[in-house]
Amino acid sequence: MLITGAELADGRVRDVRIRDGTIESVATGLDAAAGERVVEARGRHILPGAIDVHVHFREPGGSHKETWRSGSESAAAGGVTCVVDQPNTSPPTVDGDAFDEKADLAAASLVDYGINGGVTGNWDPESLFQRPLFALGEVFLADSTGDMGIAPDLFEDALAEAAGRGVPVTVHAEDETLFDAAALDGDLGGAGTAATADAWSAYRTADAEIAAVERALDAAAGTGAQVHVAHTSTPEAIDAVVDARESGAAATCEVTPHHLFLSRENAGRLGTFGRMNPPLRSERRRTAAFERLRDGDVDVVATDHAPHTVAEKRQGLADAPSGVPGVETLYPLLLESVRNGELSMERVRDVVAANPASIFGLPSKGQIAEGADADLVLVDMADPREIEAGALHSACGWTPFEGLRGVFPELTVVRGSVVYERDPVTGAESFGDPVGRNVREA
Template sequence: MGGSAVNADQLHTLEKIPGCAGIKVFMGSSFGDLLTDDDTVLRRILANGHRRMAVHAEDEARLRERKAIVEASQDVRDHTIWRDVESALKATQRIVNLAANTGRRLHLLHVSTAEEMRFLARHKRYVSVEVTPHHLTLCAPECYEQLGSLAQMNPPVREKRHQDALWEALRNGLVDVIGSDHAPHTLDEKAQPYPQSPSGMTGVQTLLPTMLNHVNSGHLTLQRLVDLTSAGPARIFGIAGKGRIALGYDADLTLVDLSAKRRIEHNWIASHSGWTPYDGMDVTGWPIHTVIHGQGVMIDEALVGKPMGQPLQFLEIPSKALSDV
């Protein structure tokens, strides 16, 4: 449920709607009009509810001040200069400090900087951390030179020192979740002159292939990938019946071939957008079968049967003081 000034005082009720994982807040403007950058409103949102609150943390005031940089250059390579490290770090520090005063648990979405990781390492008792395959796989400035606005996302794909810091945070346990940050803008939409082009890339379908390729490259273990994609999300958001292969849990499984070699291409993408930033990328490791509630829904890489998904159920987690989290 998106949190804003309009619904801040009702969020404690809205977050309990069946199928709702929690509250999400955009502190910096992105695609769409959902934006909450005022500390007074943020305090109201934090105080109204107890489920973990997910946050896209970029400082809106700084983004507005610096947008003239890209309006003048119209160069997508300046995306990281406009939406700079300070924009991300300042917002992350603000929301963590505000949450500390209310005892609210936070989930920081698509963290992209080394500086944020150093800060978040001191606040893990009540803050969980997500990174994306895009930030782990693509790197500036090369991605902008090769892909143009197809590499444009918020927060931006940054330079290698930040990517190295994300990998270190993933390996040492600071990162809890891998998220796709899927945004299926069409090629026509992305072809608009920068910065009018929308930010965001497709990511759901390529999440597992790109991360399995990283497993084969030695960047992480298969066990760690399972935790980041399955056990971690279930633990953080209290998803009932998910995240383990165990008696009494839903039989939701993906079987992968770690030695399968494939090439990711635009024409493989099922999203209506029809493209991927990884077009032409050769990977090792591929999902072969998918099982939902014990029933095969993808067999030998082909969809079978009828849709059978159901809303997730979320465990009620009582509000806790920070000292108890």
């Protein structure tokens, strides 16, 4: 395949030739070979495929919410060419047998993937680390809403184990002892009201996140473990990671699109569909987090794609599960911010592709360079579209970003295979066959 006349993130216009799954050439004036497919890309941007290091594709145990096939279709249609699935499925990915079960299901994926192992009171690190594990994560520090929260001593054991094996640890940091139970009094029913959505934010306080991030960083400092803090929702937590890194720690952080583009001011529209962990923060904190993204303090933007059915989310606050879908709208929302002048194209490229590849040891991904995996996305920055749930591909059938605008891909390629294509004129879509592979087996 030859893609001609495309603009890179840095503004250079280049032709890109793909051969045998990798990028053979990035140059100008390349001529098509006999029988080679040519994609004329003048006026469009070519970007490295996004690496979403935080998704929940729900299989095994939750295929009514999402499957590897539906989740990877959603990823491909959004320009995500590699995902990292978290361990809190059913059964949780805490031993070798559970890992193997998930890996068999992941064979249906259109995009490349990594599988994170989990840490619970009955995890089996010996069998787990015998598999091509991507990382330990999402390791829950005292998460009161699930069954995977762990005590501080087990967390320190997991850090030491991971450090000894050179495996990163992704941490979900909230301290349940700092949750404000009074915020939920009398506000547990009535799905769809601003009060219920906002009460969840008041309940899971900002201080609970900040304290847990600081505790996780302190514990990691004693083991030398590489720690990646998931879905930081407060500027204070981001600053703590930056301070730790400047002091020599191997510490990084991610922020989600829902914490960058939504706040407690959206509670009325979202109702219980706005329940997620960590919760939405104040508009002031949202703006401050976005500023840190723009200024380079945020390492990664990842989605925490956590689909649930509409019926599940319509329950009252006590019963509605936490989480929102987002893998398909990651690149589109950030690219719309480029259109608006809020972010540079190079910054977006770095936080969704180059940085995740560097942090998690994927040297062949996250870049458009000779010899790299041909994971590519073609977009027309002059063609933003309104985000509509009915046009997305996740099995859950809804999005918290309804009505916002985004720049969606026309073409997504994984290691040279076209996994998604949309005709720019007719809008007709097509998906390729499963080509995903475990990136730790590559």
